Amino acid sequence: MNRAEKAELIQSLAAVFADTSFVLVGQNNGLTVAAVSDLRRRMRTAGATYKVAKNRLATRAMDGTKFQGIAPLMRGPTALAWSTDPVAVAKTAVDFAKINEKFVILGGALGAQTLNPDGVKALAELPSLETLRAQLLGLIQTPATRIAGVLQAPGSQLARVFSAFAKKDAAEGGAEAA
CATH class of the missing domain: 1.20.5 (Single alpha-helices involved in coiled-coils or other helix-helix interfaces)
Structure with a gap:
């Protein structure tokens, strides 16, 4: 990825962080391509977006936004999910984590409020x-x-x-x- 592509990715993620109200951080360590495709399909059905992004670039995009509280979660093989309906993202992620133990919910942010995995699970129950x-x-x-x-x-x-x-x-x- 060259500098222009990195800058474009940072700008697109910053635009997402400016428009959305909820961002979920998950760890997808060891997921197969089929499992990731299934998760993406489930997220799309729920009206959400699931994206694997480089942690450093995602953290740069979070700087100065209401989501900078989740920057410490961006370690290891992580992925982001977001939607205008926070409950849909949380439900989809929690349901997928129940059937696939390799997908771990690290936390999320609802506006400026940082949520731990239990907070995301509580949000999913709404x-x-x-x-x-x-x-x-x-x-x-x-x-x-x-x-x-x-x-x-x-x-x-x-x-x-x-x-x-x-x-x-x-x-x-x-x-x-x-």
Whole structure:
């Protein structure tokens, strides 16, 4: 890799670090090509990116960003994974680590907050962004339907009361005429 290619890689990683909210660091020591391809496919399916980068270049790209706290993790054969949905990356990595013991999660960073492997596993247990959106929408819709029911109930009760009075008046009027 010549200097221009290295500078281009540093710039592209710096752009990634500026745009994303979560970066995971994993150690891929001894993974076969098939296993790495499987991990990349899983990450892509989850909307994430998985990249093996030279540690020194990745560390340079992290300098001055909110992710510089994970620079000490960049030792040995490491790889980075990132996405706009932090839970998707964490879930994919944790699930892959369960079936392949050669992939080890070293940690990650959620914004400026550095996470150890247990923090990444805790993040993986959270519901996905799509699930959270659906739950939030359900919470928003529930009060609206309750409000509609509450507003509708007094009207229907008043209608029943007026109907009862009308029937009573009709019955009394019919009895007085007889």
